[in-house]
Amino acid sequence: MSGKRVAAITKRLLQQFRRDRRTLALLFVAPIVILGLLGYLIRGSASAPAVGIANEDQGPLGATVAAALAHSSGISTTTIQSSDGDAKLKDGSLAAYIVFPPDFSSQAQAGTIAPDVHLEGSQPGTIAPVLQALQEALISAVSSQAPGQGLHVQPRISYLYGGPGFDTLDYFGAAFIGLVVFFLVFVVTIVSFLNERSQGTLERLMASPLRRGEIVLGYMLGFTVLALIQAVEVLVFALAVLKVHNSGNVALIFGIEALMAIAAVNLGIFLSMFARTEFQAVQFIPLVIVPQFLLSGILFSVSSEPKPLQLLSGVLPLTYAVNGLRDVMVRGADLSWGSLQLDVGVVAGFIVVLVIAAATTLRRRIA
Amino acid sequence: MSDSWAVDVEDVSKNFGDVKALDGVTLRVRQGEIYGLLGPNGSGKTTLIRMFVGLVAPNAGTVTVLGQRMPNVAMLSHVGYMTQAAALYPGLSVEENVRFFAAINGTEGGVKAALEFVKLYDRRASVVSTLSGGMRQRLSLACALVHKPQLLLLDEPTVGVDPQLRVELWDGFKEMADAGTTIIVSSHVMDEAERCQRLGLILFGKLLTEGTPGEIRSRAGRPTLEEAFLSLSQSRA
Ligand SMILES: Nc1ncnc2c1ncn2[C@@H]1O[C@H](COP(=O)(O)OP(=O)(O)OP(=O)(O)O)[C@@H](O)[C@H]1O
Numbered sequence: 001m002s003g004k005r006v007a008a009i010t011k012r013l014l015q016q017f018r019r020d021r022r023t024l025a026l027l028f029v030a031p032i033v034i035l036g037l038l039g040y041l042i043r044g045s046a047s048a049p050a051v052g053i054a055n056e057d058q059g060p061l062g063a064t065v066a067a068a069l070a071h072s073s074g075i076s077t078t079t080i081q082s083s084d085g086d087a088k089l090k091d092g093s094l095a096a097y098i099v100f101p102p103d104f105s106s107q108a109q110a111g112t113i114a115p116d117v118h119l120e121g122s123q124p125g126t127i128a129p130v131l132q133a134l135q136e137a138l139i140s141a142v143s144s145q146a147p148g149q150g151l152h153v154q155p156r157i158s159y160l161y162g163g164p165g166f167d168t169l170d171y172f173g174a175a176f177i178g179l180v181v182f183f184l185v186f187v188v189t190i191v192s193f194l195n196e197r198s199q200g201t202l203e204r205l206m207a208s209p210l211r212r213g214e215i216v217l218g219y220m221l222g223f224t225v226l227a228l229i230q231a232v233e234v235l236v237f238a239l240a241v242l243k244v245h246n247s248g249n250v251a252l253i254f255g256i257e258a259l260m261a262i263a264a265v266n267l268g269i270f271l272s273m274f275a276r277t278e279f280q281a282v283q284f285i286p287l288v289i290v291p292q293f294l295l296s297g298i299l300f301s302v303s304s305e306p307k308p309l310q311l312l313s314g315v316l317p318l319t320y321a322v323n324g325l326r327d328v329m330v331r332g333a334d335l336s337w338g339s340l341q342l343d344v345g346v347v348a349g350f351i352v353v354l355v356i357a358a359a360t361t362l363r364r365r366i367a
Numbered sequence: 368m369s370d371s372w373a374v375d376v377e378d379v380s381k382n383f384g385d386v387k388a389l390d391g392v393t394l395r396v397r398q399g400e401i402y403g404l405l406g407p408n409g410s411g412k413t414t415l416i417r418m419f420v421g422l423v424a425p426n427a428g429t430v431t432v433l434g435q436r437m438p439n440v441a442m443l444s445h446v447g448y449m450t451q452a453a454a455l456y457p458g459l460s461v462e463e464n465v466r467f468f469a470a471i472n473g474t475e476g477g478v479k480a481a482l483e484f485v486k487l488y489d490r491r492a493s494v495v496s497t498l499s500g501g502m503r504q505r506l507s508l509a510c511a512l513v514h515k516p517q518l519l520l521l522d523e524p525t526v527g528v529d530p531q532l533r534v535e536l537w538d539g540f541k542e543m544a545d546a547g548t549t550i551i552v553s554s555h556v557m558d559e560a561e562r563c564q565r566l567g568l569i570l571f572g573k574l575l576t577e578g579t580p581g582e583i584r585s586r587a588g589r590p591t592l593e594e595a596f597l598s599l600s601q602s603r604a
């Protein structure tokens with residue numbers, strides 16, 4: 001094993017990608033498009049949620065806040081009776097209604113106001129805009145009426161359905177971060193390795209002193225560099241732009257993402273041995289990637305699968321990676337958790353198996 | 368004994384299914400020799416050359432290259448192999464390609480010399496996908512000899528190269544051979560065959576005859592190598 005020869009392969013790969021704009025676009029634009037679309041699908045409700053306002057305040061503040069809410073672009077308001085509210089939530093004509101109680105203005109004088117917020121709750125995408133609009137309306141109304149006063153806002157929030165839990169993107173986002181990286185890295189690796197074969201350069205590599213392990217390692221490092229940059233990009237986009245909920249350690253999320261990327265590189269090299277053309281390589285996507293995706297617990301939790309499928313899920317690496325990412329981001333797991341140790345261990349073990357498999361399947365002889 | 372042989376092939380056979388690509392070939396090439404492999408399409412020239420670098424395993428017989436029984440990965444850094452179809456990285460520049468093949472053979476120098484040899488130094492920054500066919504062929508040659516191998520295997524190296532440059536390349540091959548490099552070259556071009564020290568004529572996977580160009584002409588009783596080649600091929604066909 002010569003470090004210089006491994007480095008030669010890694011460097012050459014990165015040089016190639018510098019000029020291959022389209023593949024770079026796939027690696028770095030596609031994840032943003034996919035995640036952005038997903039975020040939009042899940043969170044971006046087409047129209048502003050309908051919010052009913054019941055102003056029972058005997059003082060002036062309720063009316064001021066209601067007027068501010070009416071001007072808010074994030075929601076569309078109507079005036080209702082508080083007794084009609086629940087019925088309107090049930091029939092779907094309202095996503096939420098807000099009640100300003102009779103003593104609302106005097107609450108403000110005392111320093112703590114508590115508007116009642118009733119949320120429908122089953123459509124996660126409508127909750128945030130309502131709370132945000134209320135927050136903004138309260139700030140602007142209070143600062144115009146009683147400037148400089150410290151005021152506590154403690155809205156009493158109730159849900160018709162569901163609870164104050166995470167929204168859909170918070171739940172799916174964690175898994176999708178890893179999945180996007182895994183999928184794109186796999187596709188790019190398998191195709192470039194096949195190019196090596198079809199353009200005849202693999203024959204030249206095989207007629208050189210390069211050892212098979214050096215080729216696999218060189219490839220792995222080259223693609224890992226790209227994959228890690230992509231992983232950082234995806235993570236920053238998910239956390240900073242999509243604001244996917246995260247209760248765990250960012251470095252840990254990145255670590256799991258990186259492991260998934262390395263696994264994808266080696267799976268790509270390994271499977272490229274079984275394809276003769278790029279077209280055949282693409283056929284591995286429905287064959288290898290889609291079933292893993294379905295069985296990984298992203299959409300249907302593994303425990304709800306039929307028993308035979310559960311066994312299958314249990315041997316697929318993506319299942320563990322997805323579970324690990326969710327543990328960290330949703331449940332705030334750290335490496336002291338046994339379940340996370342298992343997840344990380346299985347993915348790492350899979351990488352080792354794939355590296356060995358890729359190096360042994362790479363045949364020096366063409367016949 | 369075998370030290371003076373750069374390549375020593377003993378009674379080698381290779382079948383691809385029903386096709387007998389090589390059939391009992393025995394052939395020895397001296398160090399510093401330019402040895403030409405002649406033969407019609409499909410006669411087994413490429414298969415034989417691939418065997419020298421361990422890409423094809425013989426069904427029978429032994430292949431010894433630079434004193435080492437093949438396959439032997441470590442000694443491949445002393446061998447340069449130019450494949451029949453130019454095998455290059457189309458997305459890399461001319462210079463990046465040569466540098467890469469130097470690096471995997473464990474050297475860094477020689478890039479400029481190799482590019483000057485094939486007259487591509489001025490085009491070193493060009494991306495390969497923008498080169499002409501003949502230029503690619505020349506670049507492929509540069510990649511095969513950049514690490515100054517002791518044994519240079521050239522599978523039809525001058526296909527598509529213009530006559531002027533072809534003469535200059537052969538002058539270069541002669542210089543390298545004089546300096547001790549062994550060159551085995553397959554070709555269909557008879558004036559190139561004329562410049563080899565010895566020729567091997569391969570037909571249907573068998574080594575039909577072997578000798579200097581002069582010996583082959585007189586053996587066939589023909590004035591030109593072309594006619595000698597045709598009459599020898601026909602007498603066995
Ligand atoms: N990998 C392979 N699988 C099956 N058959 C092969 C393979 N490689 C070569 N052959 C067969 O072996 C025979 C010799 O082929 P080879 O490539 O050595 O010919 P060649 O002398 O180099 O011909 P050309 O002048 O066209 O380059 C041909 O019949 C070819 O079809």
Ligand SMILES: [Mg+2]
Binds near residue numbers: 451
């Ligand atoms: Mg050939």
